[in-house]
Amino acid sequence: MHTVLKYLGTVAAVMLTVNLVPGITVSGGWTTLLLVALVWSVITMVVKPILVILTLPITVITLGLFSFVLNAFLFYAMTWVVPGFTVAGFVPALLGALVLSIFTWLIHKLL
Secondary structure, rough: OOOHHHHHHHHHHHHHHHHOOOOEEOOOHHHHHHHHHHHHHHHHHHHHHHHHOOOOOHHHHOOOOOHHHHHHHHHHHOOOOOOOOOEHHHHHHHHHHHHHOOOOOHHHHHH
């Protein structure tokens, strides 16, 4: 039950992010939102830790700022996987990843 609540919290965070950040659109309704939340969960649990280890030297050299670029790239990569999810460029991807991370953290803390 706890996993379902966390997933629904991620869905709510995705919905808030799409509504707040200009340049991010979802066409397809709830099914696309549910799929975006599922893909984001898989990316943050599986792909991101591997990429964090691989890009550790760059992250250390840039004093951690490259982690924002990595998050933006992973957020933009969802457009390749999820049909109906579009991000207009790097700045919306950066803002979207930042807002989504903050909302997901906040909602999961409240649950």
